[in-house]
Amino acid sequence: MNNLADIQEQHKSVAKAVLGIISLSVIFFPSIFAAIRRPYTLDWAMYTYWICAFSSFVILLFAYYKSAFSNVVPIRAIGIGNLSAALSILSLFLFVIGNILSDQLSKPRVIEISLSNHLIEYDTYLEATGTAYDDDGDDLIWNWSIRPSTEAHANGASLIQLKSQSRSIVWWLGANMVPGVYFIEVTVSDGSRESDLLQREFRVKD
Incomplete structure (x- = not known):
């Protein structure tokens, strides 16, 4: 039982940390976006970032508060939320790097x-x-x-x-x-x- 409780507590801590990372990425996204020159490339990566970030935020927020008001930690929901968060960060990385490389490599x-x-x-x-x-x-x-x-x-x-x-x-x-x-x-x-x-x-x- 103690091992299960420890595992659940670890998942809860991870969910809290990932929520913080997603929140920070959303807060700083306007500054990142403003630093990139138009026209943008890899637009699909930007849209994927927003969809995955929103999904991750909702799922992890639900899982975190559910675990706070009960003794049950929704491990599967946390796993899905973490996966969505990872996809959102990866999409943001691809969008930023893709636009930087496009600006550097595209010759007038x-x-x-x-x-x-x-x-x-x-x-x-x-x-x-x-x-x-x-x-x-x-x-x-x-x-x-x-x-x-x-x-x-x-x-x-x-x-x-x-x-x-x-x-x-x-x-x-x-x-x-x-x-x-x-x-x-x-x-x-x-x-x-x-x-x-x-x-x-x-x-x-x-």
């Missing part, structure tokens, strides 16, 4: 560069607009540069790093610009990863 892509003109004269503007896509919907930082062709470089032209970090730029071609073929290049970064480089060709008139 530059899709297109549109130029105002492909044949440019001195003392005129070149306008360029980029189109990019990021699976996570993060804000993107644009990095623009002007790279001379081998021929233009041999004539004294050098790489020009533009200061603009937006998707559109306006670049003034000065009178000392070496004529020839150039490439406008751009990459984008979401703060975690950088895209592959995309370039478009244009020519500066003699």
